[in-house]
Amino acid sequence: MRTLCAEEKYLGARPGMLAVLHTWGQNLHYHPHVHALVPAGGLSFDDQRWRRPKYKNYLVPVKALSRLFRGRLVAALRQRYTNKELVLPPGTSLRNILDAAMAKDWVVYTKEPFAGPGKLLNYLGRYIKRIAISNDRLIDMSNDRVRFRYRDYADNNRSKVMDLASEEFIRRFLQHVLPAGFCKVRYYGLLAIRNRSRRLQLCHRLLGRRYQPSAKKSWIELLIEVTGQDPRLCPDCKSGHLLVVDHLIPKVGSRAPPRLIRRSDLQQLKPTTPTL
Known part of the structure; x- marks a missing residue:
């Protein structure tokens, strides 16, 4: 060019x-x-x-x-x-x-x-x-088989269903991981x-x-x-919007449940060093 x-x-x-x-x-x-x-x-x-x-x-x-x-x-x-x-x-x-x-x-x-x-x-x-395929094209995954929708360009772009063994589906998918x-x-x-x-x-x-x-x-x-989906939309009423009230910050080096941090405290947080 x-x-x-x-x-x-x-x-x-x-x-x-x-x-x-x-x-x-x-x-x-x-x-x-x-x-x-x-x-x-x-x-x-x-x-x-x-x-x-x-x-x-x-x-x-x-x-x-x-x-x-x-x-x-x-x-x-x-x-x-x-x-x-x-x-x-x-x-x-x-x-x-x-x-x-x-x-x-x-x-x-x-x-x-x-x-x-x-x-x-x-x-x-x-x-x-x-990579390769979106979730909405997947129809069924059972009995070591995967079924998904695809368009056959050689047949006037018609929508069809492909049925593959799980190993073959994984093989095809992994070809496209760069x-x-x-x-x-x-x-x-x-x-x-x-x-x-x-x-x-x-x-x-x-x-x-x-x-x-x-x-x-x-x-x-x-x-x-x-x-096309708003993550703030209430999953129950589908009309109201969710608001951020608090943030849960995991404590570095700890497996215990994270402590509750208020929004007003976020500016005062300092990095912590794990105890060995």
Whole structure:
């Protein structure tokens, strides 16, 4: 994307991109792919202009993007093999595999966010802290079997029920647990972490808009936004709201029940050191 957008015939500017790794499908099979969100334009290399796409309905031609992606990926695989970082089964010819891959047309799927950027961000946001399946899709867990709902994209997106042995369900689920420290969300170009705030302010100014960073939301606001459920709502009458009266603070190094702490005492609390 950066290479094509840098060319004057396409954009002639520095683009940005937000990429989210997604490893599963509805049936929990291993299906790694990346969702990328790209602004419709870019910042000129002299930081003086916001440049809009040369084309009416797209940023860069999808055929050019597909061919460039194919070439870059195949070249990276060849380099990994040369550096002895790629292991193949005995009798396998990497050259034949990659030559066959280069002979095919690859497809990079791009489309306009028809529901709007906000909806798309919410869609991607749901996958950042979740893994594979949500609780509301689980139907039954009994007799060492797990049943859950899924959508069959190959059958007109119909809703179906899958029945798996518990071991197979766990195997599929654990495929999507990423290694510790692995970065699931990455930012590129003008959205890169370094200097992002300055560049976003500059982009807003060039577009004639006021830059207003979104305020940090509380855990209650985030929970309502994601689940639609208010944790403060009374579970009995469903209309009144619960109020925080006291906080129970566990005593460090003690297994006894925590002592009751009044809200007025919270500011006076000091860290305690366990007695050995």
